[in-house]
Amino acid sequence: xxxxxxxxxxxxxxxxxxxxxxxxxxxxxxxxxxxxxxxxxxxxxxxxxxxxxxxxxxxxxxxxxxxxxxxxxxxxxxxxxxxxxxxxxxxxxxxxxxxxxxxxxxxxxxxxxxxxxxxxxxxxxxxxxxxxxxxxxxxxxxxxxxxxxxxxxxxxxxxxxxxxxxxxxxxxxxxxxxxxxxxxxxxxxxxxxxxxxxxxxxxxxxxxxxxxxxxxxxxxxxxxxxxxxxxxxxxx
Amino acid sequence: xxxxxxxxxxxxxxxxxxxxxxxxxxxxxxxxxxxxxxxxxxxxxxxxxxxxxxxxxxxxxxxxxxxxxxxxxxxxxxxxxxxxxxxxxxxxxxxxxxxxxxxxxxxxxxxxxxxxxxxxxxxxxxxxxxxxxxxxxxxxxxxxxxxxxxxxxxxxxxxxxxxxxxxxxxxxxxxxxxxxxxxxxxxxxxxxxxxxxxxxxxxxxxxxxxxxxxxxxxxxxxxxxxxxxxxxxxxxxxxxxxxxxxxxxxxxxxxxxxxxxxxxxxxxxxxxxxxxxxxxxxxxxxxxxxxxx
Numbered sequence: 001x002x003x004x005x006x007x008x009x010x011x012x013x014x015x016x017x018x019x020x021x022x023x024x025x026x027x028x029x030x031x032x033x034x035x036x037x038x039x040x041x042x043x044x045x046x047x048x049x050x051x052x053x054x055x056x057x058x059x060x061x062x063x064x065x066x067x068x069x070x071x072x073x074x075x076x077x078x079x080x081x082x083x084x085x086x087x088x089x090x091x092x093x094x095x096x097x098x099x100x101x102x103x104x105x106x107x108x109x110x111x112x113x114x115x116x117x118x119x120x121x122x123x124x125x126x127x128x129x130x131x132x133x134x135x136x137x138x139x140x141x142x143x144x145x146x147x148x149x150x151x152x153x154x155x156x157x158x159x160x161x162x163x164x165x166x167x168x169x170x171x172x173x174x175x176x177x178x179x180x181x182x183x184x185x186x187x188x189x190x191x192x193x194x195x196x197x198x199x200x201x202x203x204x205x206x207x208x209x210x211x212x213x214x215x216x217x218x219x220x221x222x223x224x225x226x227x228x229x230x231x232x233x234x235x236x
Numbered sequence: 237x238x239x240x241x242x243x244x245x246x247x248x249x250x251x252x253x254x255x256x257x258x259x260x261x262x263x264x265x266x267x268x269x270x271x272x273x274x275x276x277x278x279x280x281x282x283x284x285x286x287x288x289x290x291x292x293x294x295x296x297x298x299x300x301x302x303x304x305x306x307x308x309x310x311x312x313x314x315x316x317x318x319x320x321x322x323x324x325x326x327x328x329x330x331x332x333x334x335x336x337x338x339x340x341x342x343x344x345x346x347x348x349x350x351x352x353x354x355x356x357x358x359x360x361x362x363x364x365x366x367x368x369x370x371x372x373x374x375x376x377x378x379x380x381x382x383x384x385x386x387x388x389x390x391x392x393x394x395x396x397x398x399x400x401x402x403x404x405x406x407x408x409x410x411x412x413x414x415x416x417x418x419x420x421x422x423x424x425x426x427x428x429x430x431x432x433x434x435x436x437x438x439x440x441x442x443x444x445x446x447x448x449x450x451x452x453x454x455x456x457x458x459x460x461x462x463x464x465x466x467x468x469x470x471x472x473x474x475x476x477x478x479x480x481x482x483x484x485x486x487x488x489x490x491x492x493x494x495x496x497x498x499x500x501x502x503x504x505x506x507x508x509x510x511x512x513x514x515x516x517x518x519x520x521x522x523x524x525x526x527x528x529x
Contacts, residue, residue: 051416073421073422090414
């Protein structure tokens with residue numbers, strides 16, 4: 001059985017049908033990319049997954065647990081961490097406080113300290129800026145903080161919403177390298193990206209979302225060569 | 237009365253405003269709403285103490301504790317019934333609801349305790365402080381107000397910055413959705429905020445009614461509004477800001493009353509607020525909120 005199974009998921013914003021019955025699954029250890037244009041429903045999918053939005057119908061099952069009725073603050077306890085679109089770090093708090101908040105659900109002091117060290121190793125810039133107010137970090141550093149904060153909950157699966165948005169090309173490459181390394185450490189990744197080329201280059205499988213429906217899915221290596229995908233999302 | 241006497245009275249009143257303003261600022265900072273019923277919770281707290289002491293002859297300090305418990309419960313209940321259903325509503329709806337709650341509490345008190353103001357017996361029995369051979373006398377209520385307000389500011393700052401629940405409050409204050417993603421129960425955090433704010437209102441009620449011992453159903457209204465001004469003045473959302481704002485408003489009000497005109501004292505308070513907001517719209521210690529898209 002897949003780690004995460006989404007079935008016939010429908011989500012409405014008032015009268016607007018944002019998701020019209022999408023189904024997909026994520027296996028343990030995979031990197032899955034969800035690509036599509038603006039307004040296709042990518043962020044809606046992730047928000048419903050982590051409980052910020054509620055499904056109208058359909059199901060989301062994570063390791064056998066139904067998530068559609070689970071409140072957002074309990075979902076992270078099940079092992080899903082969300083790196084939200086626009087980073088959403090706590091701007092007025094320090095880098096350290098942000099990371100501590102990432103570990104809010106945990107009580108194991110030693111484990112938290114250990115993970116904090118790991119994160120400082122992975123993101124040396126965060127270590128240098130530990131006591132700096134998060135709002136003063138650069139965009140790339142804020143993205144690293146958002147990722148570090150999510151990792152502090154020691155998730156089984158991490159979902160990331162447009163982690164490369166608004167970053168310089170060098171930083172984009174760095175962020176994708178980090179995603180690859182997170183996966184190598186055994187964390188499953190569900191990645192939403194507009195940068196389809198980069199996303200497909202690191203993903204195992206991918207789903208293409210168009211106006212609330214999944215129109216295409218398959219191995220990332222196949223999709224990257226698919227003519228429709230190349231035309232619509234890779235700008236070729 | 238000399239200048240020093242007036243100053244001391246100003247500090248005394250200002251300390252009470254500070255305690256009320258802390259409740260306003262805490263709730264505003266975390267729930268992002270102006271709880272205009274806050275002043276009326278003070279009045280309820282006053283009546284609880286009055287009933288305990290005068291009718292039931294309970295020890296003053298125990299009366300304060302009972303009043304704090306009652307107000308905490310009242311605050312949680314108000315939040316649950318009146319404000320929680322409006323979490324996704326516009327801030328205007330919440331504001332109007334808060335005004336509604338305020339009138340509800342005032343009229344309930346009118347119904348229960350009648351329209352005739354009651355005389356409040358001071359709950360404070362500290363010795364007076366006499367300075368300069370009796371030239372300056374600091375009343376025990378003044379000493380109590382100053383000590384209590386300082387203790388509350390320090391305690392609250394420590395609580396917010398050093399504890400897990402406090403950190404959750406800071407997170408909710410900045411971004412409710414992101415806080416939920418951290419595993420923070422936003423509803424419980426807001427509820428806790430109301431509990432603390434209302435508990436503080438009970439303390440403010442004890443101080444206010446001991447210093448100005450007339451209690452009626454509208455007792456909390458004007459100090460509530462002044463304390464709101466104080467919170468805005470100091471920078472709404474800021475704990476030390478509420479303290480500074482409270483003290484300044486109290487001092488300005490008393491000095492204005494003594495040296496300019498008793499009738500104009502309130503107008504002066506609001507005029508100063510307008511000037512401060514023109515020069516520094518976020519208040520004295522207000523944080524500049526950078527809006528990033």
